[in-house]
Amino acid sequence: MDDDGGRLARWENRSEIPLFLMGLLFLGAYAVHVLAPGLPPAAHTALLAVIGFAWAVFAVDYAARLRLSGRRFGPRYVVSHLLDTVVLLLPLLRPLRAVQIYQVMQRRHEQPRMTLYGRVIAYAGMTALLIGFSGALAVYQQERDAPGATIVTFGDAVWWTCETLTTVGYGDVTPVTPAGRVIAAFLMLMGLALLGAVTGSFSSWLYQVFAREGELPPGR
Template sequence: MDADNRLIEWENRSEAPLFVASLAFLGAYAVHVLWTSLPSWAHALLLAVIAFTWALFVADYLVRWRISGARFGAGYVRRHLLDTIATLLPLLRPLRVVRLYEVVQRRNDQPRLNLYARVIAYGSMTALLLGFAGSLAVYQQERNAPGATIRTFGDAVWWACSTLTTVGYGDVTPVTAGGRTIAAFLMFLGLALLGAVTGSFSSWLIQTFTREDEKDQFRPPGGRPGA
């Protein structure tokens, strides 16, 4: 069995369990950040879940590298950039849902959604995930910082929404180095997502109107085509 077939077989077996693990990571991290009043043993359990699921993601990355047979280096990282980012920043691991969709789609002959619907749906889901993950991360960094304007999770959600939509009101801004790093990351991804979703929607509109124009060209005056 060649490397490509072995990789497909590994994905078929691992993507669904790893996606569940990514949701467990996100949930455990959210509870750990938001419910600070929990007893210490509960936080220790949450941290253990976070560490265990992260270890699964690292193991999956290494297995994929071994199956590929490629030398590990900058070239491999570049070719598998999304996998690398999702391993280093496991809060973004659910973004790999597109891989899960591919695994499910291999068992079906036709896609359930057309290309434009898939891009818009994935872009919308990504924006929601990034907003939630970014809010959690920046809230954890900022809530106890001197001079911080992001004091509550609500402040963090408002800041993430204005950042992802590239509005940037400036009423709440991160003051810590970690918070500003997260902000720069969200700004970049917000621009990319906005461009992808807007471009796909515009392309869909153009295609729809083009089909309507073509129908009008072949429609006899005062009647239906072929009348």
């Protein structure tokens, strides 16, 4: 009988790509639901059904991973599987697990892995695009009909998201609803985290390049 680690690895290898596609389906259905309010009610009902079904699949996957890990659900499990927990609570971020697809494909084909710096830059770029699009959708949904709102079009939401993620914050458009401000706080934190990750990785790469070229004293 295989150990828990082997069963969990097989589950991840088999489920990661279908779950990634399900995440894209979730994001697409949510985007159409938000950006096309003029669709017939039946169409919005169908979109909400797709969204609910996709979330249920994510919940089943989370429960399966918990069971196959042989551990009990608790704070330690949540901390050690933080990304899994976050994408369950915020399914719009499910495509962030695309990095797992890369790892699965490497295990299957045994090809050389991308360098650490390349992975950091690629993952940070993908994360910025995904969080930016998802954040724009979410804040637009909350703000568009609010009294005194300055984010009244999706273009406004995209512009505001770019300002927030890059930590520029012109202040020309700002969320006025409580939910919109919660989204803003999340995007601010993510912007700082992404900026720190990319800056640190790039600085480390430059240091190694200079060290190889002999422009830095050895041992520093």
